[in-house]
Amino acid sequence: MAGRYDSSAEHQTTPGNPRMLLAALLLLVGVPLLVYLFLAPAQNEQAADVETYSTVSAEQRALRLDDGSELRLQENSSVAVRYSAEQRRVQLLRGEVLFIIAPDNARPFWAQAGTLRLRADASAFALQMGEGVVALEVLEGSVRAQSGGGVQTLNAGERVELALSR
Template identity: 40%
Template sequence: MNNIRQFSSKEDIQEQACLWISRLDRGLNSDEKVALDVWLSESNAHRQALLDAASLWDDMSVLNELSGLFPQPTSRQRTKKGSMPKTAVWGIAATFLVMAIAVGVVVQRTWLNTPPELAAVSQKVQTGVGEQKNVTLADGSKLHLNTNSIVTVDFSSTGRNIVLLKGEAHFEVAHDKSRPFSVTAGNNTVTAVGTAFNMQYVDDNAFELVVTDGKVLVKDRFKASSNESLFTKRPVAEEGLLMFAGEKATVQGKVEARESMTQNDIDDDLAWQQGMIVFKGEPLEAVLAEIGRYTPVRFNVSDESLRKRRVAGYFKVGDIEGLLSALKNSFNIDYEKVTETSIELKIAKS
């Protein structure tokens, strides 16, 4: 028989304690309960490590499991001269575990209830086809998410970082100079403080940017830069490009097709927030591509000349019947419903 016993290091004990806590969290089987009892009886260090690990684990199922393993002793279990049996010791240990978990919960809840600008927040917001969402973020900024879109949010004490993975979003940024608000899309980032702007993917790495309030700094995210130029009058050619309220551009590495917009133009671009789409003479194929963002219905146009026909008007998001009626009555475009999700468009016969 080998009577030599190897002593575990402090790190090994802590690792074993964390392993036991994770097992307690998902529930112990009968063999594991016996093994845990043996492990705890081997050393005070084991018991202390378990309590320390439990204090960091915010899950009451762990407490419930330990309470079942180590119930509180009855008065009959007390021994002479004030000493207590092993079950009483476990009862005290369970009581301390309650306190440890309670302290951990209080600390965590207190941290979460700190002012929003100090809270670390990670979340994902997405919409399905035809769905829109308005979300107030932890710092008070407002996110308006259009159809079939995805963003991830990562707020820390030093920065507010958003990634637009898909679709279109409008941001109304809460003022906080100490934590720049940056949105990444494709190869670029748009950074703002106390500003509002709209971003919509038009290609895999290209997006359309409309600044509706304040100013933003557009940068190539693969180039090292600082935020200094955003808040000063220093040149930003090497940093990126400043865009101001009322400006629109396509961004794909470089800022292209930059133009000024009237307030009416901006309102038309953002009409989707009121459930409307505005067209001002775009070709029918472009109109159908935009409509297709809001519905699973697909349109087929075989006549090339019809594809180029100009369409203008206000259309309600998702109202396919209203669209078809307008196309027929105002633009001499007839239709045939091939299936529930497929429609053929053609020039109406005289």
């Protein structure tokens, strides 16, 4: 009996309920696994929706996109096109492109070059990425340009050049 109340006696901890430990383990491993299994196919589908078009030296290329918009790539140019049910996106990776945008009220058209983001509806504009600079020239309609914190609307005949931030 002395050992029973002896303060020097070792204390033994009883393990928790094995079912509770198993449930906790399943939550820790199972939930992230299920999230991954459901989200990974969606991410793969999004990646598959991107199409890249390029030209080389002395080559020009005209493209008609699914919505009727046209892209005219000048030499040594490259764009990534991503269309979805909600929006239309084109990223200028290098070079110069003339955009002729078909109207689509349900899906806004966005273009990007460096940190310059543009929203255009039923317009035509040229976008050029040069050595450290992005140039935008609006030929028809209007384009809303965002760079950094500023937003500016450019109309037909207006041009702007911005330094590329890296």
